Amino acid sequence: MTTETTEVAKDLSAAQRQELLRQMILIRTFEAAILREYHADKSPGFDIGKGLIPGEMHLSAGQEPVAAGLCAHLESGDALTATHRPHHLAIAKGMNLRALAGEIFGRESGLGHGRGGHMHLFDPATHFSCSGIVAEGFPAALGQAFAFQRAGTRNIAVAVAGEGAANAGPFHECLNLAALWKLPVIFVIEDNDWGISVHRSASTSVPSNAVRAAGYGMPGVRVENNDVEAVHAAVGEAVVRARAGNGPSLIEIHTLRLWGHFEGDAQGYRPELAEVPDRDPIPAYEKQLRDAGILTDADLAEMTAWAGTQVDDAVEHAKAAPTPNPAEALKYVFVEGAQS
Structure with a gap:
């Protein structure tokens, strides 16, 4: 089944629709700031990675509708596992921006x-985690959901992964067990x-991963057009089902990666690259709300200014914070008392 925005907006108030846009603008503002700082000139003596930020960088610009539409339904006690491209989901789940930027x-x-x-962002305060390992979040979410069920709470778990992860063993194992229990x-x-440089059509035997849900006896929905309101509607139904004790759901969302798989990716494998900016979901949703x-x-000026203030504060706080002492590299890595 495919979901597109038709009547879904009737269930959203003007304030709710503005909040979806606000979240999307905050996420994009944060990612733009990280992009800028990642490619900034290195500070003296800072030799790892580029700019002020070490290591690789995978940014989520273009995928904001997934995070905004999904996390609008989640409570603080609900668990969310994400991928190597996690910032949009972490922000929408309510993670402290200073702590996120600092990491x-x-x-x-x-x-x-x-x-x-x-x-590798782990935040007990928001029940958020992520990993660079493909499909790693499925078993973690399964365990969290099992714990919620055993405890008799109304909380739910959500596992978010890329389309490539749906071809990995843990995806199928976890769908099977989630449906069984x-x-x-x-x-x-x-x-x-795009999974790095391979188009999903070259690696996946079905046109939509949503059809795989039928094999495990659960609802499967594909949301087209990177539509935040359609995401909100589809997730809303799945959340009601999960909280009522009626089991799991599978949702595939056709979204957009505006930038490279990682920073420095020349993206020569993307024949549609010139058309990508025109598919940016934020200007499209702004127009939808204006219409x-x-x-x-x-309203838009206030949202933009608010997001800028939040992000600037987080980035400046991170820049001012000390780097770890190499002599204490293993501190915080092990549970206290477990290090030999």
């Missing part, structure tokens, strides 16, 4: 005191068309 910059102020980097978990696939009469120039 990305490899500073002591970060979530993991600068030890994990941007692909009717666990309160939602599996979300972000289909941005509906619920977004003014003043």
Whole structure:
């Protein structure tokens, strides 16, 4: 089944629709700042990576509708696992921007005191985690959903992964077990068309991963057009199902990666690259809200200024924080008392 925006907007108030846009603008503002700092001139003595940020960098510009539409339904106690491209989901889930930026910059102020980097964000405060390992989040979300079920809470778990992860063994194993045990978990696939340099059509035998849900006895929906309101509607149905104890759901969202797989990716494999800027979901949603009469120039200016203030504060706080002492490289890595 495919979902597109038709009547879904009728269930959203003007304030809710503005909030979806606000989240998308905040995410994009953050990613643009990280892009800028990643390619900034190196500070003296800072030799790892580029600019002020060490290591590789995978940014989520273009995939904001997934995070905004999904996380609008999640409560603080719900769990969310993400991929190596996690910032949009972390922000929409409510992660502290200072702690997020600190970890990305490899500073002591970060979530993991600068030890994990941007692909390994762990935040008990928001029940958020991610990993650079393909399909790693599926078993983690399954375990969290099992714990919620056993505890008798109304909380749910959500696992978000790329379309390539749907071809990995853990995806199928976890869908099978989730359906068998009717666990309160939602599996979300972000289909941005490209797994590094391979188009999904060259690696996947079905046109939509949503059809795979039928093999495990759960609902499967594909959301087209990177449509934040359609994402909101599809996830809303899955959340109601999970909280009611009726088991898991699978949602595939056709989204867009505006920038490279990683920073420095020349993207010569993308024949449609020249058309990508025209598919940017944020200007498209701004126009949609303007046409509906619920977004003014003043509203947009306020959202943009607010996002800029939040992000500037987080980035400056990260820059001012100390880097880890190499002599304490293993500090915070092991559970206290477990290090030999």
